[in-house]
Amino acid sequence: MLLFIIKGLIRDRSRSLFPLITVALGVIIAVLMYSYMSGLTQDMVDTNANFSTGHIKIVTRAYAELIEQQPVDLALLDIDEILREMGELYPEIDWTERIYFGGLIDVPDEAGDTKEQAFFGGIAANLRDPASKEHKLLKPADYIVRGRMIESENEILLSDDLATTLKIEMGDEVTLIGETMDGHMAFTNFRVAGTVRFGVMMLDRSALLADINDVRHMLDMEGAASELLGYLPEFDGERTDRLAAGFNENFSDPDDEFSPYMLSLLDHDNLRGLFNYTDHASTILISIFVFIMSVVLWNAGLMNGIRRYGEIGVRLAIGEDKFKLYRVMIYESVLIGLAGSLAGTTIGLAFSYYWQSVGIDISGAMPDVGMMMSDVLRTRVTTGAYFIGFIPGLFATTLGAALAGRGIFKRNTAQLFKELEQ
Amino acid sequence: MKIIPLILITIISIAALAAEQPEAETIIRRVDENITPETRIATSSMVVHGRRGSRTIRSRSWIRGTDQAFTEYLAPPREAGTKMLKLGDELWIYSPDTDRTIQISGHMLREPVMGSDLSYEDHMEDPQLSGRYTPELEGEKEVMDRDCWVLYLTAKVDNLSYPYIRIWVDKERYLPLREEWYGSGESLLKTLEVNEVIQIQGRWFPKRMLIKDVLKDGDGTELVIEEIEFDADIPDHIFSRAALRD
Numbered sequence: 087m088l089l090f091i092i093k094g095l096i097r098d099r100s101r102s103l104f105p106l107i108t109v110a111l112g113v114i115i116a117v118l119m120y121s122y123m124s125g126l127t128q129d130m131v132d133t134n135a136n137f138s139t140g141h142i143k144i145v146t147r148a149y150a151e152l153i154e155q156q157p158v159d160l161a162l163l164d165i166d167e168i169l170r171e172m173g174e175l176y177p178e179i180d181w182t183e184r185i186y187f188g189g190l191i192d193v194p195d196e197a198g199d200t201k202e203q204a205f206f207g208g209i210a211a212n213l214r215d216p217a218s219k220e221h222k223l224l225k226p227a228d229y230i231v232r233g234r235m236i237e238s239e240n241e242i243l244l245s246d247d248l249a250t251t252l253k254i255e256m257g258d259e260v261t262l263i264g265e266t267m268d269g270h271m272a273f274t275n276f277r278v279a280g281t282v283r284f285g286v287m288m289l290d291r292s293a294l295l296a297d298i299n300d301v302r303h304m305l306d307m308e309g310a311a312s313e314l315l316g317y318l319p320e321f322d323g324e325r326t327d328r329l330a331a332g333f334n335e336n337f338s339d340p341d342d343e344f345s346p347y348m349l350s351l352l353d354h355d356n357l358r359g360l361f362n363y364t365d366h367a368s369t370i371l372i373s374i375f376v377f378i379m380s381v382v383l384w385n386a387g388l389m390n391g392i393r394r395y396g397e398i399g400v401r402l403a404i405g406e407d408k409f410k411l412y413r414v415m416i417y418e419s420v421l422i423g424l425a426g427s428l429a430g431t432t433i434g435l436a437f438s439y440y441w442q443s444v445g446i447d448i449s450g451a452m453p454d455v456g457m458m459m460s461d462v463l464r465t466r467v468t469t470g471a472y473f474i475g476f477i478p479g480l481f482a483t484t485l486g487a488a489l490a491g492r493g494i495f496k497r498n499t500a501q502l503f504k505e506l507e508q
Numbered sequence: 509m510k511i512i513p514l515i516l517i518t519i520i521s522i523a524a525l526a527a528e529q530p531e532a533e534t535i536i537r538r539v540d541e542n543i544t545p546e547t548r549i550a551t552s553s554m555v556v557h558g559r560r561g562s563r564t565i566r567s568r569s570w571i572r573g574t575d576q577a578f579t580e581y582l583a584p585p586r587e588a589g590t591k592m593l594k595l596g597d598e599l600w601i602y603s604p605d606t607d608r609t610i611q612i613s614g615h616m617l618r619e620p621v622m623g624s625d626l627s628y629e630d631h632m633e634d635p636q637l638s639g640r641y642t643p644e645l646e647g648e649k650e651v652m653d654r655d656c657w658v659l660y661l662t663a664k665v666d667n668l669s670y671p672y673i674r675i676w677v678d679k680e681r682y683l684p685l686r687e688e689w690y691g692s693g694e695s696l697l698k699t700l701e702v703n704e705v706i707q708i709q710g711r712w713f714p715k716r717m718l719i720k721d722v723l724k725d726g727d728g729t730e731l732v733i734e735e736i737e738f739d740a741d742i743p744d745h746i747f748s749r750a751a752l753r754d
Contacts, residue, residue: 159559203611203616266586269563343559
């Protein structure tokens, strides 16, 4: 029976080719759409987690209230002790300490007077230690445009755009002006070791990377860090929410504004809303797509039905059962759906893998938003991408055939010969 | 017929009161004359109340007119030797740690000075009010047990940090005892309250005051004048960039 149907489909290409192409095209779009959405979400998680939020983060309660201002005066003290305790409490989490600080970068002329000046947003991390996990998180070496990595004391990496604007050459000495943890003015000379471009507009405008020990010295923050970032083997929003709730319940004192407080990645910059939106948008897009494809394939089924009007009439006239005929049409559509889905998934995955490795640079079209997001768009091929195409591919074809096939039951057997004679 | 004398008495009383009350412009001019001597040399302490504690910064300032000022920070050790020079609308800071003279301009002027509730822009501001604001007398009120006029000032020019100011001026001493500084949209940004005054060389001057940035946490910044001398001779070289490295 199956072989008979397959032979029929292959020999009568007009019956199979158009639906197959339609299904394959639809599946390609579904796979690409799904991979793009996955890529977008993953990119947001990685960029935010690595540069700013971690999967979870520990700060003081007072700091959490003003987290957008990143106030160094409300930093965590006795950071080594906190790190040790966190290592014992959550052995599966990788912890790293950071200081986020801002201020003015001042470029001197030959006389030591101000030549150029701009604001910077600094990230201080353990960068001088070659074994530091920051090399995998911030990956500064991968983003170097000019110069080299930080090797000695009081060296910095500067955003290439900022360095260009300030006409800074590698090896130049600049003065960073900020505020110490106690609110005093801090002036320290640093040497620019290299420039970086992260492909994240927010960072590329004014980012500065420095070693945490140098910045501690500059800001009088010995033994302190503004944030402690934690990384799970893989980000899981529900788990980080549970971890944060549990930690705050047991270890954070609402009456002590300097007691530690844990935040999930989703607690930052409306990321929770954004992820929910992406999730819903993805479901809605794919549902709409399935519906449209069903309508298209229903139409194709109807056209096919009209074209096969005579054939079906003869088959009914010679006594073929209406239900059997309907079933065969459904089987045909399942086979077309399967073949189309397989072809579409293969082609869609090939495109997705290519897009994943190459990426599309949209920096020119990126609006100047406050969100931390890479300006190179990439897909992300996940297990779901291997299956997602089968939903519209099979479901829409079968639904289309089922709707179009209803016509079989409307044919009046008594009229069949009369119709055939005409 | 009895009502006519009553009306006359009322009119005469109002006229007499109005004659006693100076014009708003006159009050502001008298305030300016009182608080801006030709020169002044002062040693002061700034107590900054932060969320993790308070700290005191001592400094000595040389001020001539409204657009020349030189400040040397004396304590704590972290700040000692840092110098600030204002010439017209330009501001430089010398940092002994880096041996650099840095010009403070643009957005940096809005940053707080040493974590206080005062910005560099506040330091730069011309203390004379009469040329820059149009005053309106709002009423009278008692502040620190002193009778005060309440004036609402509206900026005459566009580029002022505080386009609107409300001040409570001591009627007798022509000294503002309370101030409210408003941004565009008349939103309150900072308040200044004088807690103690002194009379030196015939002038009344605030000795202790509290400045509070209402958009910031903390208990504000206290400014205490330890020592002040008016109309003293200040050599010209003090107001030069070379003095920053001396």
